[in-house]
Amino acid sequence: MLTQEMLDSIKKVEAKRKANAALEPERMSADAKDEVLKKYHPDYIESQFTDLVMGVNKGEKVPLELAELLEGKSRIKASDVDLSNPKYDVDVLVIGGGGSGSAAAIEAHRAGANVLVSTKLRIGDANTMMAEGGIQAADKPNDSPEIHFLDAFGGGHFAAKKPLLKKLVTEAPEAIQWLNGLGVEFDKAEDGSMLTTHGGGTSRKRMHAAKDYSGAEIMRTLRDEVQCEGIEVVDFSAAVEIILDDEGKAAGAVLMNMETKELCVARAKTVIIATGGAGRIHYQGFPTTNHYGATADGLVLAYRVGAKLLYPETLQYHPTGTAYPQQIYGALVTEKVRSLGAKLVNKDGEVFMHPLETRDVAAASIIKECRDGKGGIKTPFGEGVWLDTPMIELKNGEGTIESRIPAMLRMFSKYDIDIRKTPILVYPTLHYQNGGIDIDTNCMSGVENLFVAGEAVGGIHGTNRLMGNSLLDVVVFGRDAGKSAAAKAKDVKVGKLTLAHIDSFEKEREEAGVTTDTLSPKLLPHYAREVS
Amino acid sequence: MSKNGMVHIYLMGKQYEVPEELTIMTAMEYAGYELVRGVGCRNGFCGACATIYRIKGDQELKTCLACQTKVEEDMYIATLPFFPLVKKVYDIEEVTPSQQIMMQLYPEIYSCVGCNACTKACPQGINVMQYIAYAQRGEFEKCAEESFDCVMCGICSSRCPAGISHPQVALLARRINGKYIAPESAELKERVQEIQNGTFEDLISSLMNKPVDEVKKLYNQRDIEK
Numbered sequence: 001m002l003t004q005e006m007l008d009s010i011k012k013v014e015a016k017r018k019a020n021a022a023l024e025p026e027r028m029s030a031d032a033k034d035e036v037l038k039k040y041h042p043d044y045i046e047s048q049f050t051d052l053v054m055g056v057n058k059g060e061k062v063p064l065e066l067a068e069l070l071e072g073k074s075r076i077k078a079s080d081v082d083l084s085n086p087k088y089d090v091d092v093l094v095i096g097g098g099g100s101g102s103a104a105a106i107e108a109h110r111a112g113a114n115v116l117v118s119t120k121l122r123i124g125d126a127n128t129m130m131a132e133g134g135i136q137a138a139d140k141p142n143d144s145p146e147i148h149f150l151d152a153f154g155g156g157h158f159a160a161k162k163p164l165l166k167k168l169v170t171e172a173p174e175a176i177q178w179l180n181g182l183g184v185e186f187d188k189a190e191d192g193s194m195l196t197t198h199g200g201g202t203s204r205k206r207m208h209a210a211k212d213y214s215g216a217e218i219m220r221t222l223r224d225e226v227q228c229e230g231i232e233v234v235d236f237s238a239a240v241e242i243i244l245d246d247e248g249k250a251a252g253a254v255l256m257n258m259e260t261k262e263l264c265v266a267r268a269k270t271v272i273i274a275t276g277g278a279g280r281i282h283y284q285g286f287p288t289t290n291h292y293g294a295t296a297d298g299l300v301l302a303y304r305v306g307a308k309l310l311y312p313e314t315l316q317y318h319p320t321g322t323a324y325p326q327q328i329y330g331a332l333v334t335e336k337v338r339s340l341g342a343k344l345v346n347k348d349g350e351v352f353m354h355p356l357e358t359r360d361v362a363a364a365s366i367i368k369e370c371r372d373g374k375g376g377i378k379t380p381f382g383e384g385v386w387l388d389t390p391m392i393e394l395k396n397g398e399g400t401i402e403s404r405i406p407a408m409l410r411m412f413s414k415y416d417i418d419i420r421k422t423p424i425l426v427y428p429t430l431h432y433q434n435g436g437i438d439i440d441t442n443c444m445s446g447v448e449n450l451f452v453a454g455e456a457v458g459g460i461h462g463t464n465r466l467m468g469n470s471l472l473d474v475v476v477f478g479r480d481a482g483k484s485a486a487a488k489a490k491d492v493k494v495g496k497l498t499l500a501h502i503d504s505f506e507k508e509r510e511e512a513g514v515t516t517d518t519l520s521p522k523l524l525p526h527y528a529r530e531v532s
Numbered sequence: 533m534s535k536n537g538m539v540h541i542y543l544m545g546k547q548y549e550v551p552e553e554l555t556i557m558t559a560m561e562y563a564g565y566e567l568v569r570g571v572g573c574r575n576g577f578c579g580a581c582a583t584i585y586r587i588k589g590d591q592e593l594k595t596c597l598a599c600q601t602k603v604e605e606d607m608y609i610a611t612l613p614f615f616p617l618v619k620k621v622y623d624i625e626e627v628t629p630s631q632q633i634m635m636q637l638y639p640e641i642y643s644c645v646g647c648n649a650c651t652k653a654c655p656q657g658i659n660v661m662q663y664i665a666y667a668q669r670g671e672f673e674k675c676a677e678e679s680f681d682c683v684m685c686g687i688c689s690s691r692c693p694a695g696i697s698h699p700q701v702a703l704l705a706r707r708i709n710g711k712y713i714a715p716e717s718a719e720l721k722e723r724v725q726e727i728q729n730g731t732f733e734d735l736i737s738s739l740m741n742k743p744v745d746e747v748k749k750l751y752n753q754r755d756i757e758k
């Protein structure tokens with residue numbers, strides 16, 4: 001039930017809707033953006049970060065919650081498994097069954113490698129499945145990969161590793177073509193040209209979509225292809241340690257059955273970490289749009305064997321998480337809602353910012369409006385601002401919402417909110433891990449034969465990511481990691497397997513004075529209420 | 533009726549008292565379950581949390597996604613974390629967009645008895661029986677559109693007397709539609725060719741080699757398409 005305060009505020013929003021819809025709000029200057037970020041973005045709250053006291057990134061800043069996991073204890077002892085008796089012995093081991101893991105598995109398999117996919121839930125249980133808005137690629141006549149590069153580089157605060165970003169934008173059109181060739185559906189005009197929209201921070205309309213199920217459409221097709229190609233997938237099987245060989249090269253992983261806790265060894269010539277993001281760590285107590293399994297496992301696995309991280313201190317808070325109703329608190333309201341014309345409106349019905357600033361700037365502006373502006377609209381468990389969805393149909397005609405964002409219509413209608421008629425309350429929600437494991441252009445980390453793809457990578461986007469560049473990165477870097485890992489596997493002769501790093505890491509913990517008992521990787525969040 | 537904002541539910545037959553605003557999924561966690569199965573995106577997109585329930589005193593078995601459904605008083609809940617759907621293997625490059633392919637891979641769709649239990653059970657409100665009818669006739673474009681919001685939870689198949697794996701049939705139809713029936717984008721094809729020819733190589737290299745202050749200026753002054 002909407003509160004009286006909400007209903008009163010909605011009246012003001014309705015009264016100003018027509019004028020607001022016609023308005024073209026100004027974009028912020030570079031200085032104004034810097035200021036709002038420093039003052040309001042969660043990444044700038046110093047007390048929420050700490051310096052790592054051990055490992056490759058020692059002395060560098062990470063969120064408190066991540067430090068606890070990176071400096072955590074291993075779940076196993078080296079003596080718990082028999083390394084001389086691997087259950088699986090493959091060319092390429094892919095850890096993670098989301099978008100990048102599936103794309104990697106397909107390409108590695110096609111390159112002739114014997115591939116195993118190990119995933120801690122089911123294949124397809126991943127953030128890719130939940131991506132709604134779209135995937136970027138510069139394929140329109142007024143656009144080019146170079147313009148895409150500039151948008152992404154600037155949106156990421158000029159911090160991206162340029163060769164990685166170049167790969168992302170130049171391989172984007174081919175990635176779309178590859179997906180379409182697998183049978184992924186895209187919104188198209190009758191002549192076949194792609195229906196594209198803006199995302200926050202894009203200077204050209206290059207957001208390709210499959211309604212607002214873009215990620216789901218990609219993920220279910222990739223999963224189907226993995227199955228059609230007969231690639232072995234072992235689900236409910238989490239990697240808990242990377243195994244090295246006696247030359248310090250990655251050579252497999254210890255897998256744990258999520259239900260029985262049984263351990264087994266997977267030996268591989270090359271390993272790809274495709275474990276995704278970290279929303280379920282709930283940095284700074286934020287709710288998240290992420291999948292149940294998004295717990296930064298890959299970062300922990302890689303860090304423990306000596307791979308360097310890049311930008312682990314930067315997280316993306318999606319500006320429009322659901323603030324009401326409670327049942328879907330923190331759930332993603334796709335940026336496509338704003339791409340289609342809905343604006344952000346305050347308590348008094350005033351447009352307080354351009355709806356398509358980059359995500360970090362938009363999130364910070366919403367926090368600012370609630371804290372120091374007109375104030376947020378209160379809910380029983382927080383606050384938010386309005387995202388005026390009825391504006392979409394005012395601008396684009398009746399039926400637009402049902403045809404272009406059916407998932408949003410359904411999500412709210414389950415709680416008796418018709419977004420065609422009523423605006424929705426939103427507040428920033430934890431969405432994406434901008435940083436991750438540092439890789440070279442072959443997707444290899446600092447550890448030989450350990451490859452990385454997808455959200456677990458750091459550096460592709462810099463310190464903020466544009467909408468639609470993540471679905472793109474899972475496909476581009478997933479495919480590339482698969483090809484590179486398969487090619488590399490041809491020349492690898494695996495030495496003697498070892499888990500000696502577990503003891504040395506434990507020793508380093510002691511020397512650094514780390515005394516916590518936190519086990520990592522985390523694997524799953526703990527939501528069960530303590531009942532005793 | 534709820535008392536003090538609490539309702540009584542039965543998880544696999546055992547009674548628990550939980551706050552009424554919870555979803556079935558969060559109610560299970562409130563009851564103390566540490567979920568591994570039957571939980572996924574928690575957002576209505578992945579189909580991991582198919583659930584069957586019945587309200588005490590009511591005959592009808594209802595179906596839903598646990599993450600998208602609020603608890604009710606006297607709700608008997610059974611989760612369906614896995615359903616053995618039939619998944620046929622095919623080479624998408626060899627498939628032809630004709631009715632033949634359905635007869636070959638999923639002939640059981642022609643045994644549909646028209647009971648409509650699939651449609652009634654669908655938590656996404658999809659007209660499942662209708663898209664199966666489209667698939668039977670080889671009308672893949674219509675089948676793709678009708679089934680588009682499918683999250684592949686498998687509830688429809690669990691209710692089907694003919695043993696049809698509806699979500700898999702729909703997925704095949706969508707892949708055929710996406711690859712063979714929907715018109716190809718000429719712009720996309722051309723752009724991929726241009727990139728392969730190295731058309732943009734110099735532009736990007738020159739941008740990458742500029743000092744960062746110059747790039748910042750370019751970024752801040754760039755022209756934004758209306």
